[in-house]
Amino acid sequence: xxxxxxxxxxxxxxxxxxxxxxxxxxxxxxxxxxxxxxxxxxxxxxxxxxxxxxxxxxxxxxxxxxxxxxxxxxxxxxxxxxxxxxxxxxxxxxxxxxxxxxxxxxxxxxxxxxxxxxxxxxxxxxxxxxxxxxxxxxxxxxxxxxxxxxxxxxxxxxxxxxxxxxxxxxxxxxxxxxxxxxxxxxxxxxxxxxxxxxxxxxxxxxxxxxxxxxxxxxxxxxxxxxxxxxxxxxxxxxxxxxxxxxxxxxxxxxxxxxxxxxxxxxxxxxxxxxxxxxxxxxxxxxxxxxxxxxxxxxxxxxxxxxxxxxxxxxxxxxxxxxxxxxxxxxxxxxxxxxxxxxxxxxxxxxxxxxxxxxxxxxxxxxxxxxxxxxxxxxxxxxxxxxxxxxxxxxxxxxxxxxxxxxxxxxxxxxxxxxxxxxxxxxxxxxxxxxxxxxxxxxxxxxxxxxxxxxxxxxxxx
Amino acid sequence: xxxxxxxxxxxxxxxxxxxxxxxxxxxxxxxxxxxxxxxxxxxxxxxxxxxxxxxxxxxxxxxxxxxxxxxxxxxxxxxxxxxxxxxxxxxxxxxxxxxxxxxxxxxxxxxxxxxxxxxxxxxxxxxxxxxxxxxxxxxxxxxxxxxxxxxxxxxxxxxxxxxxxxxxxxxxxxxxxxxxxxxxxxxxxxxxxxxxxxxxxxxxxxxxxxxxxxxxxxxxxxxxxxxxxxxxxxxxxxxxxxxxxxxxxxx
Numbered sequence: 001x002x003x004x005x006x007x008x009x010x011x012x013x014x015x016x017x018x019x020x021x022x023x024x025x026x027x028x029x030x031x032x033x034x035x036x037x038x039x040x041x042x043x044x045x046x047x048x049x050x051x052x053x054x055x056x057x058x059x060x061x062x063x064x065x066x067x068x069x070x071x072x073x074x075x076x077x078x079x080x081x082x083x084x085x086x087x088x089x090x091x092x093x094x095x096x097x098x099x100x101x102x103x104x105x106x107x108x109x110x111x112x113x114x115x116x117x118x119x120x121x122x123x124x125x126x127x128x129x130x131x132x133x134x135x136x137x138x139x140x141x142x143x144x145x146x147x148x149x150x151x152x153x154x155x156x157x158x159x160x161x162x163x164x165x166x167x168x169x170x171x172x173x174x175x176x177x178x179x180x181x182x183x184x185x186x187x188x189x190x191x192x193x194x195x196x197x198x199x200x201x202x203x204x205x206x207x208x209x210x211x212x213x214x215x216x217x218x219x220x221x222x223x224x225x226x227x228x229x230x231x232x233x234x235x236x237x238x239x240x241x242x243x244x245x246x247x248x249x250x251x252x253x254x255x256x257x258x259x260x261x262x263x264x265x266x267x268x269x270x271x272x273x274x275x276x277x278x279x280x281x282x283x284x285x286x287x288x289x290x291x292x293x294x295x296x297x298x299x300x301x302x303x304x305x306x307x308x309x310x311x312x313x314x315x316x317x318x319x320x321x322x323x324x325x326x327x328x329x330x331x332x333x334x335x336x337x338x339x340x341x342x343x344x345x346x347x348x349x350x351x352x353x354x355x356x357x358x359x360x361x362x363x364x365x366x367x368x369x370x371x372x373x374x375x376x377x378x379x380x381x382x383x384x385x386x387x388x389x390x391x392x393x394x395x396x397x398x399x400x401x402x403x404x405x406x407x408x409x410x411x412x413x414x415x416x417x418x419x420x421x422x423x424x425x426x427x428x429x430x431x432x433x434x435x436x437x438x439x440x441x442x443x444x445x446x447x448x449x450x451x452x453x454x455x456x457x458x459x460x461x
Numbered sequence: 462x463x464x465x466x467x468x469x470x471x472x473x474x475x476x477x478x479x480x481x482x483x484x485x486x487x488x489x490x491x492x493x494x495x496x497x498x499x500x501x502x503x504x505x506x507x508x509x510x511x512x513x514x515x516x517x518x519x520x521x522x523x524x525x526x527x528x529x530x531x532x533x534x535x536x537x538x539x540x541x542x543x544x545x546x547x548x549x550x551x552x553x554x555x556x557x558x559x560x561x562x563x564x565x566x567x568x569x570x571x572x573x574x575x576x577x578x579x580x581x582x583x584x585x586x587x588x589x590x591x592x593x594x595x596x597x598x599x600x601x602x603x604x605x606x607x608x609x610x611x612x613x614x615x616x617x618x619x620x621x622x623x624x625x626x627x628x629x630x631x632x633x634x635x636x637x638x639x640x641x642x643x644x645x646x647x648x649x650x651x652x653x654x655x656x657x658x659x660x661x662x663x664x665x666x667x668x669x670x671x672x673x674x675x676x677x678x679x680x681x682x683x684x685x686x687x688x689x690x691x692x693x694x695x696x697x698x699x700x701x702x703x704x705x706x707x708x709x710x711x712x
Contacts, residue, residue, distance in 0.1 A: 343557060346618070349544055350550065350571065350621065351543070351545035353571075364559065
């Protein structure tokens, strides 16, 4: 039923566009000056047709279930049942009315099911009727105004403005919503775990929290030394550091090659390939790291008498670096390319060689942009999860030995949230705390990166 | 005496021919102006003289260009040495995003012309003085060169060009982005520079060509229509086309 209504609205909106335009031509042929281009007459009618109907349609769809549930459960409301029990009855009635219920059928339940079915059919029929009426009314209203040759361009423009406004509002509100949900859970977490224990604690051992029986009372003292974030942060920055040690030199040099040395033909061919590399799913890099690089490093380590764990920070960091290379390369290539040609000409005309020009003129000029690119790459490295989960183990050891396994913020969030979770549990809330911290760190990095890039743009505009 | 002798120079951008059989002699320590309508090839010819066209991938130069009797279009030419001897000033002032001092010291440093910091300081001072910029900037040598006004930036670029003591200075419409006062300063400077350097200047302004040059070449559609002393070109040209262009009847 919903899809029929939906289709009707769309079809009517489409045809009213042509209808409105035709009306505009008719007005024009009667030697009246139009107030706008004919297409605006079409848009005007079309918007009046679709917008009110869609608004009512979506409001109805949002509120219908709530209202139906309220009415169905009214007969049970005086029995002093808990909310969960009421929900259960409602679900039972719903499945009974669909004929999917296999439990014991009481008369009360049967009555509720019947009521549910009749309410649903009344609701959908009246929805169809109301929307159809609304469609006819709004088209008639708009057509009437239109045939009086009222203004159409301004209302259309105002409508579009509001449409864009609501789209951006939706984008902003979801972000704000996510941040707030992180924030509230984090606050809950810090009610149990002291903030400074989290920030400066040297042991991260969330597995301890798995042991707790849900029926036991929560005793904060049992979590001392469980949620210390230092090892996780150290691991994150350590792996990101290894990754950048790989990505910055290789990416930057290949970016310089692409921008300054490569022939146009090679560049046209190589640049898309580099950008495709950036699109390889990280999980692919992950098993490459876990199954190829990790064991390879272990074999080398054994050969030279070093104790290398099969899951090492080095394997994860190096592969993550490889993953980021295209990112750094492509961005620095863009930045270097945007250095004005006349600076190159100026340097060449002084008799500078290509490498002198790059080192002394182009690189300094492009440096702010390159720094911005690198900071963006760092925030990607910090946010990377899959490679670490697969290649560097899950135990958050506090170590700066690249040959041992360590873990990162994102990997720990995965560890915590895999499997069943209880929401009221510090273990789950720890994930939110980590998430919020990660968000703040990458936010700061991104703000710095963007402001540097912006400053750089101003310089040549 | 001729500093530069060009014989049968043809230039191609891909399939398109930009210059046709250019023969031109450029006398030493004089100013030679190249005039002509937009797209006539005068800038392309100028860029042949220090092989700046090498930078453009699709550009191909044929023919012989002799500077001090040495053909610079040979494969064995050391372009770095060539450009050290032949400086260039561009249409749009293009100071490096470095300090004023570094802008000037760049050339001497990459060519190893100064043995000590004092020597380098001296070169920077001399170049800025010759470019008539010293008095305006001597107190802020370590500020960025991009902070100067357009005319000052262009004089900075001239100072940068003369810092390596080139024999020839090529100027590609050096005043087209400048106001009349800055233009007058540059023209005065050109007059001064010709005592020590051979100057080739591309210009859109015929009055500028008449003011600063001793010799003028008129380009049209990739061909050198006429070349001769500036007096003759502006007062009594041999070609009707030149006459038309000079008097503003076309172009």
